[in-house]
Amino acid sequence: MTAAAVGALGGGMLGRLAPQRDEEADAIRVAGMSLDRIYSCDELVAGDAFFVATGVSGGNLLGRPQARDGAATAESLLISRNQIRRIAHTTFDEAAG
Known part of the structure; x- marks a missing residue:
């Protein structure tokens, strides 16, 4: 997961696999x-790296999910190797399932 995020940002890293x-x-x-x-x-x-992280507990970068009026809103960070970076705000309507 870290390599996907680093690669999507155009960075580099070295790593060794360390099974548990x-x-x-x-x-x-x-x-x-x-x-x-x-x-x-x-x-x-x-291939192409695409990294997505969704806020769960809230913090400086991504807020925690919010429930309001029968809907839930979550914030996600989306990064792709072609430098698309955005914070997406997604609302899930409880009535829609």
Whole structure:
């Protein structure tokens, strides 16, 4: 997830896979990746990076969801590799399901 956000912002990073359980290590090997190799951001995120984060608890960047008059509003940050960055305000109407 971090590599997707960094890549979408046009940044770079290096990372090594660090599985926490044997099942995760097995899945990494099955995917043809190495536990010893240091990967670039582009290797960790294939294709176009698109990162979305939605505010849950509220903070300086994204507010928490708000309920008002039978609807809920959430704020999300959207970043794509072609430099589209925006804060989206989405309202979910309770009547619409």
